[in-house]
Amino acid sequence: MEFTIAPVSKADYMEIITVWEKSVRATHHFLQEEDIQYYKPLILNTYLDAVELRCARNAAGIAGFVGVAEHNIEMLFIDPEYRGKGVGKQLLDYSIKMLHADKVDVNEQNEQAVGFYLHCGFEIIGRSALDSSGKPFPILHMQLHRQD
Numbered sequence: 001m002e003f004t005i006a007p008v009s010k011a012d013y014m015e016i017i018t019v020w021e022k023s024v025r026a027t028h029h030f031l032q033e034e035d036i037q038y039y040k041p042l043i044l045n046t047y048l049d050a051v052e053l054r055c056a057r058n059a060a061g062i063a064g065f066v067g068v069a070e071h072n073i074e075m076l077f078i079d080p081e082y083r084g085k086g087v088g089k090q091l092l093d094y095s096i097k098m099l100h101a102d103k104v105d106v107n108e109q110n111e112q113a114v115g116f117y118l119h120c121g122f123e124i125i126g127r128s129a130l131d132s133s134g135k136p137f138p139i140l141h142m143q144l145h146r147q148d
Helices: 010-027 033-050 087-097 111-119
Strands: 004-007 052-058 061-069 072-078 103-107 122-128 139-144
Touching (some): 010 052, 010 072, 033 072, 052 087, 061 087, 103 111
Parallel strands (some): 072 103
Antiparallel strands (some): 004 052, 052 061, 061 072, 103 139, 122 139
8 A cells, every 4th residue: 555654734634643542442441441541632732732743544534543753653653454564663664764763662551552662673662650641651762773
C-alpha cells in the first residue's frame, strides 16, 4: 500500500484523535474506559501541539501518525485497519531519517509495540514505574542502537 507522509494541520486533529482512539482500543488492553477518556482530551488539546506531527495518508484518509519532540518519538499510532501493512515502519523510518528521532518511551504492557521497536533496532535503556501523568502504567525507555 502506498501512503504519503505529510505534515498534520489542526484541521486534521479530529481525524488524528479518531485514529488514536481506535489504535488505543486495539492495542492498549490494560487501559480502562476512564483512562481512555482521561487521555483523549490531553492528546487532542495539549500533546498534539507539543510535537512535530506527521501522518501516513492515502486516498481513504489518515492511516497512522507519529509525533516527535527533542529526538523522542512521543506517539506513534496506526489505525487498526492498517496494522501489519508497513505503515508503522514507514512512519518510524521517516521519524528517524527526517525528524532525527532516536528514542521512544513505550508502555511496558503494550507488548506488540515493545516487540516492534526491538525488532526495528531499539534497545531498552531504562524503566519508569509510572507514566508521565503519574498513572501506574510502567514505561520502557528505549533508544535506537546505532552501529558505528
